Amino acid sequence: xxxxxxxxxxxxxxxxxxxxxxxxxxxxxxxxxxxxxxxxxxxxxxxxxxxxxxxxxxxxxxxxxxxxxxxxxxxxxxxxxxxxxxxxxxxxxxxxxxxxxxxxxxxxxxxxxxxxxxxxxxxxxxxxxxxxxxxxxxxxxxxxxxxxxxxxxxxxxxxxxxxxxxxxxxxxxxxxxxxxxxxxxxxxxxxxxxxxxxxxxxxxxxxxxxxxxxxxxxxxxxxxxxxxxxxxxxxxxxxxxxxxxxxxxxxxxxx
Amino acid sequence: xxxxxxxxxxxxxxxxxxxxxxxxxxxxxxxxxxxxxxxxxxxxxxxxxxxxxxxxxxxxxxxxxxxxxxxxxxxxxxxxxxxxxxxxxxxxxxxxxxxxxxxxxxxxxxxxxxxxxxxxxxxxxxxxxxxxxxxxxxxxxxxxxxxxxxxxxxxxxxxxxxxxxxxxxxxxxxxxxxxxxxxxxxxxxxxxxxxxxxxxxxxxxxxxxxxxxxxxxxxxxxxxxxxxxxxxxxxxxxxxxxxxxxxxxxxxxxxxx
Ligand SMILES: Nc1ncnc2c1ncn2[C@@H]1O[C@H](COP(=O)(O)OP(=O)(O)OP(=O)(O)O)[C@@H](O)[C@H]1O
Ligand SMILES: [Mg+2]
Numbered sequence: 001x002x003x004x005x006x007x008x009x010x011x012x013x014x015x016x017x018x019x020x021x022x023x024x025x026x027x028x029x030x031x032x033x034x035x036x037x038x039x040x041x042x043x044x045x046x047x048x049x050x051x052x053x054x055x056x057x058x059x060x061x062x063x064x065x066x067x068x069x070x071x072x073x074x075x076x077x078x079x080x081x082x083x084x085x086x087x088x089x090x091x092x093x094x095x096x097x098x099x100x101x102x103x104x105x106x107x108x109x110x111x112x113x114x115x116x117x118x119x120x121x122x123x124x125x126x127x128x129x130x131x132x133x134x135x136x137x138x139x140x141x142x143x144x145x146x147x148x149x150x151x152x153x154x155x156x157x158x159x160x161x162x163x164x165x166x167x168x169x170x171x172x173x174x175x176x177x178x179x180x181x182x183x184x185x186x187x188x189x190x191x192x193x194x195x196x197x198x199x200x201x202x203x204x205x206x207x208x209x210x211x212x213x214x215x216x217x218x219x220x221x222x223x224x225x226x227x228x229x230x231x232x233x234x235x236x237x238x239x240x241x242x243x244x245x246x247x248x249x250x251x252x253x254x255x
Numbered sequence: 256x257x258x259x260x261x262x263x264x265x266x267x268x269x270x271x272x273x274x275x276x277x278x279x280x281x282x283x284x285x286x287x288x289x290x291x292x293x294x295x296x297x298x299x300x301x302x303x304x305x306x307x308x309x310x311x312x313x314x315x316x317x318x319x320x321x322x323x324x325x326x327x328x329x330x331x332x333x334x335x336x337x338x339x340x341x342x343x344x345x346x347x348x349x350x351x352x353x354x355x356x357x358x359x360x361x362x363x364x365x366x367x368x369x370x371x372x373x374x375x376x377x378x379x380x381x382x383x384x385x386x387x388x389x390x391x392x393x394x395x396x397x398x399x400x401x402x403x404x405x406x407x408x409x410x411x412x413x414x415x416x417x418x419x420x421x422x423x424x425x426x427x428x429x430x431x432x433x434x435x436x437x438x439x440x441x442x443x444x445x446x447x448x449x450x451x452x453x454x455x456x457x458x459x460x461x462x463x464x465x466x467x468x469x470x471x472x473x474x475x476x477x478x479x480x481x482x483x484x485x486x487x488x489x490x491x492x493x494x495x496x497x498x499x500x501x502x503x504x505x506x507x508x509x510x511x512x
Contacts, residue, residue, distance in 0.1 A: 131364035
């Protein structure tokens with residue numbers, strides 16, 4: 001029994017070690033030429049542009065439901081005036097980064113793991129090596145950098161859309177005055193609210209790309225191997241996003 | 256055969272196991288410069304694994320692999336990258352990049368190592384396509400739009416495009432019709448004769464062996480059990496080789512994996 005727990009713990013440590021080694025290798029290759037700008041561009045469009053609809057939809061509805069929920073909740077102690085502030089703070093700090101992170105993890109993490117995993121099992125990664133191209137630089141680095149850059153941009157757009165969603169519900173359904181709703185949206189908004197959300201987004205983008213690449217790169221043979229890699233990429237990225245969401249919040253706002 | 260010069264590729268007691276599956280159990284093999292070596296052996300006997308060990312794609316458990324007298328099993332990844340430019344490899348499954356067009360696939364290695372411009376790379380790719388019997392309109396297609404045999408030939412064109420010193424062909428004629436197979440055999444012979452390349456091929460096709468091989472090595476049970484010139488192969492006096500080259504179901508080799 002004790003031995004089993006011990007073995008499981010050792011296996012866990014080994015897995016963490018392998019992941020850390022992979023991440024370190026990926027980061028160190030980020031700064032050494034050659035750089036594959038075409039691959040980088042392709043990934044940026046894939047992660048940034050094509051995730052816009054899904055991020056826009058989730059943040060819009062989150063802003064809308066936040067307005068509705070806080071209104072019905074706050075009306076119990078006549079604090080309806082705080083609705084706009086609650087919406088903007090929860091969107092920028094929490095909802096936009098976390099929901100965008102989770103949605104992109106499902107969309108992009110899965111497709112990265114599937115694409116790289118397929119390249120692994122069909123020996124395309126081996127072929128890269130024999131054609132004098134480092135697969136880390138060609139496949140992993142563009143994805144990591146794109147994740148780091150595009151997620152904050154997506155979240156910034158998500159912030160705006162989410163606030164707008166709250167505004168629409170606030171003004172057209174709950175009967176707030178448009179001017180005063182916007183006023184209280186921006187009156188209490190602090191730079192740190194938005195900034196912490198963007199830092200989270202960058203961390204989540206890194207996590208998503210790292211997990212997609214890591215699981216794809218180490219995919220076992222066969223279609224089944226790729227399937228497992230895809231699932232693992234999404235599940236591990238989602239869990240890590242939630243864990244790091246807490247850690248980063250703690251770093252920013254404790255005291 | 257007398258020892259004339261140091262071999263281009265030299266494997267000494269190379270061992271590799273995947274878990275409990277002991278694939279290579281002490282492979283010894285010398286390939287001389289400018290020679291065409293063919294490795295034969297049953298399915299799953301470790302032929303592809305042997306090539307991947309030489310390419311540094313699989314790290315052997317023990318043993319030594321020398322390429323131009325340089326030990327590659329203990330090289331740093333930097334040094335390996337340098338030595339990789341000497342190799343060209345036709346993978347058994349083709350391993351074409353499916354996100355790139357045919358001509359981008361073929362010119363990939365050249366564009367990675369030199370500053371060749373796009374137009375030159377394209378016309379070079381079309382030349383290589385001609386050499387493997389494909390028309391130039393194929394250049395702009397994606398690998399998924401080609402038949403299996405066409406993919407194989409594009410992969411071959413990619414392997415030889417940068418005119419490497421050492422070329423590995425893993426089953427170059429599998430999946431091709433007999434006439435096209437002969438065209439490919441000629442092409443491999445031409446690579447060795449004209450470019451002075453050192454070639455190691457894997458094939459199950461005995462017609463191909465007889466056409467392209469200077470020397471033949473047979474792998475069985477994780478070891479090279481026989482190797483010699485193509486002339487000696489027919490009268491090797493080795494029961495395993497005899498059974499294999501004549502394709503007999505009965506003999507010392509048991510086909511139960
Ligand atoms: N990456 C790997 N992981 C685990 N096992 C492997 C791996 N590569 C090869 N093997 C195993 O090694 C053995 C030899 O494989 P290899 O591909 O070298 O065979 P082969 O001689 O090329 O056969 P074929 O003629 O069918 O291509 C097989 O049992 C295979 O399952
Ligand atoms: Mg094979």
